[in-house]
Amino acid sequence: MPTSRTYGDACGIARALDVVGExxxxLVVRELLLGPQRFSDLRRALPGASSNMLTDRLRELASRDVVRQRRLPPPTASVVYELAEVGRELEPIVLALGAWGLRFPMPAAPAQLSATSVLLFLRESRRAVAPGTYRFELDDRVWTIASRAGAVTVSPGEPMRAEASLRTDPATLNALLSGTSSLADALATGEAIVSGDEASLRRLLEC
Incomplete structure (x- = not known):
């Protein structure tokens, strides 16, 4: 059942936590930062949340105009969830919270790592990279990674064109971005598959 608990505190911080503190x-907000997702996508990204729990959180967030539901046009005709304008305003707050949280120890293995988490890290950590467009496939979803004017953008879906394509899993991509693994090693073990301009892709990953 959705919760109606409140701190009963007039402070803005407490009122914000009444909305997103459950x-x-x-984490639902985090998963929607890069674009709309189906309920099944959210379930896969947040395996620790039961279907009922996720349904309750989405309903609560929608009731506060943080999240909204939308039906995609045919032939897809899928129902997706996306951030409303109020929810989009949470982006810098969520990113700052993530940066603050990096000082604390990793949870015990096995720890979940969603594709969105790693792609947000890629977007925020890469700046001085050469212009280019890349196709990333993570957890059976395709993303367009574009580097322009010293900034990296990430959006769901197929790129019109791409210098290179990378198919891997979120944990391997995280290791490549953090420098704990190399692209050569990931290719050798089959943890990554690359097509196109490998040198250009390596510059993006190793920047």
């Missing part, structure tokens, strides 16, 4: 709420 378990999984901010």
């Amino acid at each position: 378990r999984w709420a901010l």
Whole structure:
């Protein structure tokens, strides 16, 4: 059942936590930062949240105009969830919270790492990279990675064209971005598959 608990505190911080302070709420927001997602996408990204729990969080967030539901046009005709304008305003807050949280120890293995988490890290950590467009396939979803004017953008879906394509899993991509693994090693073990301009892709990953 959705919760109606409140801190009963007039402070803006407490009022914000009345809206997004329930378990999984901010992680739902995180997953929607890069674009709309189906319920099944959210379930896969947040395996620790039961279907009922996720349904409750989405309903609560929608009731506060943080999240909205939309039906995609045919032939897809899928129902997706996306951030409303109020929810989009949470982006710098969520990113700052993530940066603050990096000082604390990793959870015990096995720890979940969603594609969105790693792609947000890629977007925020890469600046001085050469212009280019790349196709990333993570967890059976395709993303367009574009580097322009010293900034990296990430959007769901197929690129019109791409210098290179990378198919891997979020954990391997995270290791490549953090420098704990090399692209050569990931290719050798089959943890990554690359097509196109490998040198250009390596510059993006190793920047």
